[in-house]
Amino acid sequence: MSMLALVRSLDDIPHRTIGLNNFLSFKNKHNLAISSEMLLGIWLDPHMVADNPDVLTMPNQDVDQGIYIRETAGVQGVWTICWLGAADQQDGDDVCRRLLLDSLIGHVSARQQGSPSGHFIPVFPRTISESELRNEMDCLLAQNSHHLMPAWFQDAATGRLLRPEVDEAAPEHRWGQEQ
Numbered sequence: 001m002s003m004l005a006l007v008r009s010l011d012d013i014p015h016r017t018i019g020l021n022n023f024l025s026f027k028n029k030h031n032l033a034i035s036s037e038m039l040l041g042i043w044l045d046p047h048m049v050a051d052n053p054d055v056l057t058m059p060n061q062d063v064d065q066g067i068y069i070r071e072t073a074g075v076q077g078v079w080t081i082c083w084l085g086a087a088d089q090q091d092g093d094d095v096c097r098r099l100l101l102d103s104l105i106g107h108v109s110a111r112q113q114g115s116p117s118g119h120f121i122p123v124f125p126r127t128i129s130e131s132e133l134r135n136e137m138d139c140l141l142a143q144n145s146h147h148l149m150p151a152w153f154q155d156a157a158t159g160r161l162l163r164p165e166v167d168e169a170a171p172e173h174r175w176g177q178e179q
Contacts, residue, residue: 001037001070001083001084001085002037002038002039002040002083002084002085002095002100003037003038003039003040003081003082003083003084004039004040004041004042004043004069004081004082004084004100004104005020005039005041005042005043005079005080005081005082005123006042006043006045006048006049006052006074006079006080006081006082007020007042007043007044007049007078007079008044008045008046008049008050008077008078008079009044009046010044010119012078012079013042013044016078016079017161017163019075019078019079020079020081020161021159021160021161023073023074023081024039024081024154024158024159024160024161025158025159025160027159037083038125038154039081039123039154039161040084040095040097040100040122040123041097041100041101041120041121041122041123042120042121042123042152043104043118043119043120044118044119044120044121044149045108045116045117045118045119047108047111048104048108048118049077049078049079049080050076050077052069052072052080052082053069053107054068054069055067055068055069056069056100056103056104056106056107057103057106057107057110066086066103067084067085067086067095067099067100067103068084068085068086069082069083069084070082070083070084070085071083084100086099097122097136097139097140098139098140101120101122101140101144101147101148102143102144104116104118104120105118105144105147116147118147119147119148119149120140120144120147120148120149121149121150121151121152122136122137122140122148122149122151122152123151123152123153123154123161124136124151124152124153124154125153125154125156126153126154126155126156126162126171127156127171128153128171133151137151150164150165151164152164153171
């Protein structure tokens with residue numbers, strides 16, 4: 001199953017990453033299925049963290065075509081991990097990053113009745129190849145460049161999030177850092 005992290009703001013990232021890492025590491029350490037769960041990204045938006053929706057839909061899209069938030073855990077109003085599933089997929093199937101970002105932007109646009117202010121930090125497996133990273137980032141940048149921030153990585157063995165600008169254990173991928 002895919003996951004999304006909601007964090008209040010960019011200013012919260014240094015401190016909230018510690019909480020997210022502790023949670024993800026705990027799940028991994030206690031074999032709570034983290035190895036099969038992939039964090040797709042982090043959405044920075046104080047409103048979304050304070051009031052988690054049940055489903056993310058784009059404008060003029062039926063609820064049964066959206067991305068469902070099946071479960072959540074976190075610190076209310078500060079950060080939340082959401083387990084996701086698309087309406088047309090079976091439980092456990094992954095949601096793609098591009099559909100997630102499009103749905104986040106569409107959902108927030110409808111709520112704010114205009115251009116959303118949220119930002120998305122895509123998170124990739126630590127072992128992703130440079131070419132896979134480039135392809136994914138190119139797809140995300142094609143329509144959503146003003147919402148996209150540089151990529152982070154997740155260590156599958158520990159569940160830990162790795163920020164390239166501060167973690168030496170992060171991959172050497174530097175593509176997107178100049179964005």
